[in-house]
Amino acid sequence: MAIEARNVTKRFGDFLALDDVSISVESGSLTGLLGPSGSGKSTLLRVIAGLETPDVGEVFISGKEATAVAPQKRGVGFVFQHYAPFTHMTVWDNIAFGLSIRRRPKEEIHARVTELLELVQLNGLGKRYPSQLSGGQRQRMALARALAAEPELLLLDEPFGALDARVRKELREWLLRLHDEMHVTTIFVTHDQEEALEVADNVVVMNAGRVEQVAPPRELYDEPANPFVMSFVGPVNRLGEAWVRPHDIEITHEPNGVAQEAQVERIVRLGFEVRVDLVRDDGERLHVQLTRNEAEVLELAPSDIVYVRTRVERTFNENGEPTRPAPSSVS
């Protein structure tokens, strides 16, 4: 199911949640809406679901104008940020809800719920109440409930936001597999750039109610459209007019003509990744990311004097548009 939002504007009192937003989502794709809190990403998702009506603009579902269509008639599955379980119903009844209100035959409901419980790995927990489930289980129940009536569009609002790191990772992988199997058009909201880059095949970056860039993850990271995207989709060093990713800085012990002197301030070892904080001789601070192997070869220690040079720098003009990547200090 292809989705298009055209020039959507939505205000809540004085707050401009969406400011002339247009996006288009291909049928069968997995799209991430990425942005800081208050950027309008959840509002856009709710406009697509029909839970909010835009003040201006239109929503098209499968090419048909659907701005005023009730959420009941949009054929969407929506997973809420805090899962919104029906607290007085068992897990089984929660999942069966969409089918039972459609008055599907009992045998069909039974078969479908059994299948879904299996799919979300909640077999045997059908008789429990949502309050008796862990966060991750509740999340999977919410997914099963949203999928029960076979929606053509699956919308997820910060689906992994409230879970601990390990469960998040598991569920992300699980969502990817699920999408590969079911090919249902999926849009999810997240404020976590890593999550967006890992899961989505297309990312919409939002900020202050506007769309900053729409691109596949790799393009987003390598060719950010403006300073906001550059700094939001990954860590960045700001060196005068230039923007440099921490892994695009090289550290050597020997001055190399074009390298600049810097002093090691702090070293943090995070397993495979090693983060080095440096102060350049001109006073600029730098954050550098090394692999463990690189760090071992360098044998760095705090207060060492080293030499740094940047491999790739990015610059943006006064309108925030990217100028051609500056030739790095050494070519």
Add this chain to the structure above:
Amino acid sequence: MTARRGIRAFSLGYLAIILVAPVGLIFWRAFEHGIHPFWAAISNANAVHALKLTLEITAVVVPLNTAFGILCALAIVRHRIPGMGFVNALVDLPLALSPVVVGLALYLLYGRDGWFGHWLLGHGVQVLFALPSMVLATTFVSLPFVVREVVPVLREIGTQQEEAAATLGASALTTFRRITLPAIRWAVSYGVVLTTARSVGEFGAVSIVSGGIAGRTQTLTQYVQASYENFDQTGAYAASVLLAMLAITTLLLMTVVRRGDRSS
């Protein structure tokens, strides 16, 4: 320890003097000469009619205020209708206003020269000194209870479950029946119990609009007063015991409801 004991002794003593002694005395006086005088007093035709009338009024008022209370709470919490803040405040009026004032207002409104009374009498509808005015008065005084119980629960459960039901294809009515109502059912039950208690015990407003004609427009509370004024002390005590027993039944129901609430 002594402080705690002191607080306990004070509260028990207070309850004994304010609550237990008067109610106990009523029971003692009613059964002072055994069960027979009591039975004779409450099987008196006027007493039976008063009990029936009280239950009739309650049977009309409680469903009315329950339906209104749920709708009103939904309007206050769920729909951003302009003026609902004012309605929310207005709902509390019956709690603040003396029932006597309510009775007087109804008397003026539905009397022979009242705004509504004049027109209604012209069409042959007798409101004052008849069942309709007594129902109106009781509805007025018992109006806030369901609203007040349901509003905070609706606020607490939020809109997400209802929105989830909508995205799953449920109509507004289905969502109310399958999602909202089960979530507020204990609050509604609690409100119903309070409304019932208030309706059964209503005296002030009803005594002004009913006329209090024995065997016709006399409720059980009015029967107690009339018997007492006519020096029929046994009758007054017996009817009081009946009222007290209705109240105790309501309290027991309330305890059951509370227990259900906690277990859910």
